[in-house]
Every structure is written in structure tokens, then in C-alpha cells.
Amino acid sequence: xxxxxxxxxxxxxxxxxxxxxxxxxxxxxxxxxxxxxxxxxxxxxxxxxxxxxxxxxxxxxxxxxxxxxxxxxxxxxxxxxxxxxxxxxxxxxxxxxxxxxxxxxxxxx
Amino acid sequence: xxxxxxxxxxxxxxxxxxxxxxxxxxxxxxxxxxxxxxxxxxxxxxxxxxxxxxxxxxxxxxxxxxxxxxxxxxxxxxxxxxxxxxxxxxxxxxxxxxxxxxxxxxxxxxxxxx
Numbered sequence: 001x002x003x004x005x006x007x008x009x010x011x012x013x014x015x016x017x018x019x020x021x022x023x024x025x026x027x028x029x030x031x032x033x034x035x036x037x038x039x040x041x042x043x044x045x046x047x048x049x050x051x052x053x054x055x056x057x058x059x060x061x062x063x064x065x066x067x068x069x070x071x072x073x074x075x076x077x078x079x080x081x082x083x084x085x086x087x088x089x090x091x092x093x094x095x096x097x098x099x100x101x102x103x104x105x106x107x108x109x
Numbered sequence: 110x111x112x113x114x115x116x117x118x119x120x121x122x123x124x125x126x127x128x129x130x131x132x133x134x135x136x137x138x139x140x141x142x143x144x145x146x147x148x149x150x151x152x153x154x155x156x157x158x159x160x161x162x163x164x165x166x167x168x169x170x171x172x173x174x175x176x177x178x179x180x181x182x183x184x185x186x187x188x189x190x191x192x193x194x195x196x197x198x199x200x201x202x203x204x205x206x207x208x209x210x211x212x213x214x215x216x217x218x219x220x221x222x223x
Contacts, residue, residue: 102151
């Protein structure tokens with residue numbers, strides 16, 4: 001089965017750094033995706049990690065520890081447009097994603 | 110624009126009715142996935158198709174069914190609708206079903222059951 005845990009809500013200030021954590025227990029683990037979703041819109045891809053370590057992509061970075069069942073998404077130089085939900089999604093064989101409830105991030109001026 | 114299209118954008122219907130949601134994947138993508146997102150709920154995986162064949166089922170009710178046609182577009186059929194079926198229904202597609210294949214999401218169909 002799958003069990004995904006991430007904070008429900010977070011608040012941060014424009015220009016700051018925020019880290020969104022995700023812990024998971026999943027069978028047949030084949031990597032982990034992070035998606036961003038603005039309210040009422042489609043999720044959009046942010047990152048994919050399959051090996052342990054940090055993947056950096058511009059202002060966003062994602063980290064994975066397979067042995068600990070842990071990942072985080074790091075957002076730097078926060079902008080108001082980063083206010084959205086961030087979805088952690090471990091992937092199983094056959095490219096099946098299971099999404100956590102998401103973390104709603106509010107960026108304040 | 111992800112390249113995945115879904116129609117209709119909005120759908121309002123009554124309890125007990127049946128509706129069909131349509132999805133066209135990105136050009137070249139063979140796999141289609143359906144998700145349901147209720148108000149304040151996470152994305153729930155419903156069903157996956159790959160090149161016309163059903164590959165995996167998630168939390169899909171027996172009142173719901175889907176298929177993928179030879180041209181790779183997919184339809185999700187919802188019958189005997191209940192108030193609780195009101196939700197955003199997303200379709201996503203990916204090139205293949207190998208691990209790490211990014212899923213591209215369509216804009217969704219917002220279903221309201223009155």
C-alpha cells in the first residue's frame with residue numbers, strides 16, 4: 001500500500017526559502033515526483049527523483065532519501081506566484097502515481 | 110498548455126444521470142490516466158490505459174467505467190450520478206509507462222451534480 005504524509009499548509013514570506021517535506025511508505029517504489037497545482041488548475045511537473053540526493057532546477061530543488069522514505073522540495077527566492085499546492089507523488093511500476101494530500105503554500109509580501 | 114485536451118470544461122447534471130468525459134492525450138503519448146479531485150481532497154487515481162488496454166485500476170467505483178480507443182483518446186463514463194461525484198476530473202498522459210515518465214495533465218472537467 002501507499003502512505004504519504006506532508007504538511008497541510010505552510011506560510012512563507014516573499015524572497016525567503018521554504019522546505020516542504022514528504023514522507024512515504026510505498027511498495028514497488030520507482031521514484032518520486034513533485035507537482036505544483038494552482039487552485040482549480042491542472043497539476044504541473046516540477047521534479048522527478050529516483051536516486052538519493054539533491055536535484056537542482058533553478059529556484060526549485062528536490063531531495064530524496066530512499067532508505068528513509070523521505071523527500072523534500074526546496075523553493076528559494078519565493079515569489080507571490082509560488083502560492084499554490086505542492087503535491088508529493090511516489091511512483092510505482094507502470095508509472096502509477098499516488099498523490100499525497102498536498103501542501104498549500106501561501107506566500108506573503 | 111500541456112497538449113492534453115479535455116471536454117467539456119464544465120458539466121452540470123442531476124443525480125441519477127450518466128455523463129461521458131473525453132480526453133485527448135498529447136500527440137505520441139500512449140498512456141492515459143484518469144484522476145478525481147473532490148473539494149479540498151487530493152488527487153485520487155481512478156484508472157490507467159496503455160495503448161488501448163487497461164493497465165491499472167485505483168479507487169474507481171463500479172458505476173464508473175472508461176476506455177481508450179484506437180486513436181488513443183479516452184472516455185470516462187460516470188453513471189447513476191450522486192451528489193458526492195461532484196469533483197474535478199483530470200486526465201493525464203505520458204509517452205510510456207516506464208518509471209519516471211512525466212504525466213502531463215489536461216485542464217480538467219468540473220462536474221457538478223445537483
